[in-house]
Amino acid sequence: MKITQTDLPDVMLIEPRVFGDARGCFFESYNRAVFAEAGLHPVFVQTNVSESVQGVLRGLHFQRQPHAQGKLVSVLAGEVFDVAVDIRRGSPHFGRWMAAVLSAQNRRQLWIPPGFAHGFLTLSERAVFSYQCTALYDRASDAGIRWNDARIAIDWPMAQPSLSDKDAIAPFLDEIAAEHLLEYGA
DSSP states (O other): OEEEEOSSTTOEEEEOOOEEETTEEEOOSOOHHHHHHTTOOOOOOEEEEEEEETTBEEEEEEEOTTSOOOEEEEEEESEEEEEEEEOOBTOTTTTOEEEEEEETTTOOEEEEOTTEEEEEEEOSSEEEEEEEESSOOOGGGEEEOOTTOTTTOOOOSOSSOBOOHHHHTOOOGGGSOGGGSOBTTO
16 A cells, blocks of 8 residues: 655545456555554544536535544545645645545545545546545534635536535635634644
8 A cells, every 4th residue: 555645735645555366356445554654543433425427526525623524535436536625724735725536446545634625526427435534424513615716726627517505505715714624733
């Protein structure tokens, strides 16, 4: 398993070592010792799976304090354009984003720590997406940021994605109350 720091500090790209033959393949999607070597110590308490059709954009989602979640995300079927945005109060990278294409074929994963918003756009006809989370979902803490916020300026590969009603009217980053964001370095 290879864990690489992305251009956005604290967000890690994970590339498992895949063992394959004519029967199929095997790979580790998580190994606590390997993660610890990379300085990562997540404790997962909830796993979620979503299925989306091509053109669906989910995000940018996060949970407000005190229920901020870290997420280890991967694609079980299909392909997505996956995005993390630093929304940690006081971070020198506040509002910066990074993206990676995750697919069932490349088996890449992203570690997105607490204090980041997350979203993805389905590139394939259908995608099954997995989220391993470090905090339980808390409906009262559920929050989002507008997918096309000009301050963040994500270069999405599709101009008119399919959105939920909630995501279509999510607030802009500058409208999020500072007390709802994780403090940088906390």
